[in-house]
């Protein structure tokens with residue numbers, strides 16, 4: 128049975144799936160709304176790729192060696208400061224830090240990961256500037272036709288995979304549920320050439336992640352490979368804060384206004400993480416799908432990645448779940464592709480895949496909410512440091528018990 132497969136979205140989920148299918152000689156098309164591969168250029172951000180999910184997918188895709196050349200194990204370290212500049216925890220100076228599950232999660236820039244996957248695909252796999260508008264079911268042969276914003280129609284698909292992220296258009300064919308506000312908003316900016324322009328800030332941030340956690344708020348920083356530091360000035364804020372606060376987030380003054388209104392008790396050095404940022408800032412409001420989100424199974428349409436289980440980034444699992452979903456769905460499709468013409472068998476496989484993905488997503492969404500509460504805690508970073516200490520102690524007790532047996 129040769130399936131005609133459309134993947135909507137060229138993010139980590141869609142591109143990983145496309146690569147895994149092509150490796151198994153199953154053809155597919157990826158439709159992406161960005162106009163070209165460079166559209167991500169200014170959307171930076173570093174992603175940690177976990178051994179048991181993202182790295183596994185890259186291994187199966189035959190891209191792990193290339194990944195290792197780009198990955199930054201030194202980017203894994205975490206530093207936590209309080210708003211008076213006190214270091215509460217610093218893994219790079221040898222503090223005990225986070226428990227074992229955080230080990231082996233090297234960082235890669237979002238653009239590097241996208242390029243790694245894109246460059247590995249057959250030419251013409253990705254159709255750029257194809258923003259999906261609608262999916263139609265053909266009456267005659269039960270195949271799917273896709274309508275795009277550029278005026279094109281693409282007919283005859285057996286399977287459409289929605290890998291189209293937070294505000295998935297494909298999801299609207301399966302459910303009326305929409306993401307809701309997570310309670311966290313703020314400003315995102317970045318400091319380019321930090322080492323040569325702002326040596327003190329570079330030292331403050333270190334090589335990995337640097338969290339400056341106050342009461343219900345934080346200046347969250349992540350170093351990228353190109354000497355840029357990504358900075359998020361986030362806090363627990365009402366749903367309408369972005370529009371009601373009166374700050375024009377496209378104006379260079381936005382950085383000063385956010386610092387003065389939300390982070391006035393921070394040290395001058397910490398404030399300069401935002402004040403020295405490049406002028407192109409964005410206001411952000413973080414959303415999530417309900418924990419345990421599921422949809423009624425459709426034999427021809429499914430979802431992976433953020434489209435299936437949007438979470439806030441505070442457990443650092445989004446891209447890893449996206450790549451794990453892609454891996455599991457690829458296995459499902461590959462197993463069915465070798466069988467004789469039997470669409471019900473694909474449907475059974477898809478259902479099993481979805482049930483597994485939903486269970487994994489639920490568990491990770493619960494962990495994400497727990498970590499979000501630690502990032503934005505009344506007692507600031509102390510609560511997170513205490514959490515890690517407790518978890519390490521529990522791990523040690525478990526190891527001690529298993530050594531006795």
Ligand SMILES: Cc1cc2nc3c(=O)[nH]c(=O)nc-3n(C[C@H](O)[C@H](O)[C@H](O)COP(=O)(O)OP(=O)(O)OC[C@H]3O[C@@H](n4cnc5c(N)ncnc54)[C@H](O)[C@@H]3O)c2cc1C
Pocket residue numbers: 135136137138139140141158159160161172173174175257258259260290291292293294295296431432433434440443444445446447448449
């Ligand atoms: C501030 C922030 C920091 C984060 N940090 C981390 C981290 O450290 N670790 C981690 O694991 N995760 C992190 N995440 C989450 C991670 O970015 C996502 O979970 C991951 O990108 C999901 O991949 P995806 O392919 O499902 O979706 P996306 O990366 O969103 O890709 C979806 C693609 O679909 C395209 N698209 C959308 N609509 C359409 C349409 N109608 N037609 C065609 N194409 C369409 C989009 O242009 C995009 O290219 C972070 C997220 C945010 C917001």
